[in-house]
Amino acid sequence: MTQPVLTVNNLQVTYFTEAGRVRALDGVNLTLNPGEKLGLVGESGSGKSTMALAMMRMIKPPGRIEGGSVVVDGVDLTKLNDEEMREARLSRISYIPQGAMNSLNPVMRIGAQMRDAIKAHKLAPDADDIEKRINAALVSVDLKPTVAKMYPHELSGGMKQRVCIAIGILLHPKLIIADEPTSALDVVTQRQVMQTLDSVQKQLGAAIILIGHDMGLMAQFVDKVAVMYTGRLMELSTVQDMFTNPQHPYAVALIKSLPNLNQRGVFHGIPGLAPALLRLPPGCSFHPRCPIAQDICKAQVPPLEAKTPTRFVACHLVEKIKNEK
Amino acid sequence: MAPLIELRNVSKVYSKGLIARASTVALDNLSLSLDADKPTIMTVAGESGSGKTTLAMLLLGFIEPSSGQIYYQGKDITKLSPVERTQFRKEVQAVFQDPFAVFNPFYPVDHLLSVPIDKFKLADSKAKARNLMEEALNGVGLRAEDVLGRFPHQLSGGQRQRINVARALLLKPKLIVADEPVSMVDASLRATILESLRKLNKEYGISIIYITHDLTTAFHVANSIVVLYRGGVMEAGDIETVIKSPQHPYTRLLIDSIPWPDLDRRWGGDQMPIKEIEGALMGTGCKFASRCPFVMEKCKNLPAHFRLNQHQTASCFLHDQHPMLDVEKLTEVLPM
Ligand SMILES: Nc1ncnc2c1ncn2[C@@H]1O[C@H](COP(=O)(O)OP(=O)(O)O)[C@@H](O)[C@H]1O
């Protein structure tokens, strides 16, 4: 059997806010094989970025990782010292933050920003090698090497986003996390950026976690989907299973809410609202909105359990759903 | 038909700095109208920079056309009397993209609803004002007790956007101009907002101009569509016809690029090569020529609108065997 490139075990993150402790990540478990593409979906505020930041060990106060482990390519990142962690970033695991394209330094040439990213590394290659890597990275995201001499404002949104991808792959990571890389872009540009990400992933053989809330993008891009709700994973399955036979009632509602070309003007919004993390209901956090909730759902948090070897669901009633079908 | 609102040969040119050369034609000779008696939902679609927001600002009277006129119930909106102006401001409402921007973070969300009630003197007592708010909130599927008294940051983007729609509804408008109302809202929360827009049209008889770059939502909400590119109309017609059988290469590009949430409908296959917009517009021919995979010699000239069928027109020489349609008559192909 292949060794997973990523194993996340019981990861927990809390933000200590004035209003109280916010459990933004409540015991998340996940594994990913080399070269696999995972979609992490959920409403905004469900903890997707927190999950990415925790894996990168980039959670800042008032947040804190309270427990769990993140093993990438055999190395437990939570056990590394700060220096070792800095080395791991970009070379083992790299993160393309939400809104990255808008945080490129406006007064610095693209090449210089890429150089900076590498130089933050102790194991930084020599100057010649750095230039070669910058060139290669730009070419692999379909940009001309001359882009290195340009400033961010000379580039379109799609080009800036591809620069961010190029920075992410400079040191050939085993795992790339892209946090809503196309949320601010038009459809045409979005497709181009996603194609770039796809070809980069193939070139490097890296695994990818694509964070987002657009199920359409997931259908087109990923192999597996993880559905997040209030800092917990509700379901993790193959993209095929997720779209054709979702199990968790929240996943079911999510799939049902998707626009369908055959039913113009028919909308299936998800009734009710996601609860505030500060005031999570007891038991399953989805139970107040769940059409089939029962007493047990109000009392006990359902664990994420393997229902088949490739299918994990956090719901007390899932077996029952299957039987009724 | 008596038009509710009508654009006649409207253009908007922005000039940057003092150099006349650096000017952008944001909207190029657009003629369109909405029938007062048949409230409809019309989509205006296009990538960013195509002139959608410029059109919204013009319709709302926030900016004036560089040439051409806009009439509201037969009156040029740049020449309204103070009384007519107040009426126009009340009857033509806007919902904007950013569900955060319009809220004042220091007031509960009630504020957003009470300000227009005061401004247009819609209620003479607190109880009546409260009733109006409740009615408007119910109209968009929210319960007053869930949202009134809460602060903006305590609500999701989707809820805030629905309150924006409720605010527009409060004034019993005849027209709502919604500029990308769901593009900053989570995909899973969009359905409820779009549903309320449709309800406003069906149940309250409000006409809606739905501006978007997302053709999937347009498909579900609108009756007709106008596809803009660099300020010009590329294709227009019945929404179902245009989305299911797009004829202009630009519309095809937009539709090919939609990531459908459908495993059987993959990106790729017979897709068109994609190029991003780059540089300024050159020459006077077809605005899409520099990106078009089918570009021909004659595209150096500006293509007319060719009428493909009763409810579809494309401004593209690939269709020049069809009869021409005057730009002034674009509305004829749009179903109500
Ligand atoms: N710096 C912070 N301080 C306090 N709370 C935070 C902070 N960052 C995130 N949170 C809270 O953690 C939750 C998850 O946020 P986030 O991970 O950004 O979600 P997503 O990326 O899914 O939108 C949210 O409820 C948010 O309010």
Ligand SMILES: Nc1ncnc2c1ncn2[C@@H]1O[C@H](COP(=O)(O)OP(=O)(O)O)[C@@H](O)[C@H]1O
């Ligand atoms: N106030 C302005 N000054 C100068 N140019 C503008 C202004 N507003 C918009 N433009 C230009 O007009 C064109 C159309 O913009 P806009 O109407 O915002 O398009 P959209 O809403 O479709 O993205 C763009 O090229 C934009 O740069």
Ligand SMILES: [Mg+2]
């Ligand atoms: Mg996020």
Ligand SMILES: [Mg+2]
């Ligand atoms: Mg706009």
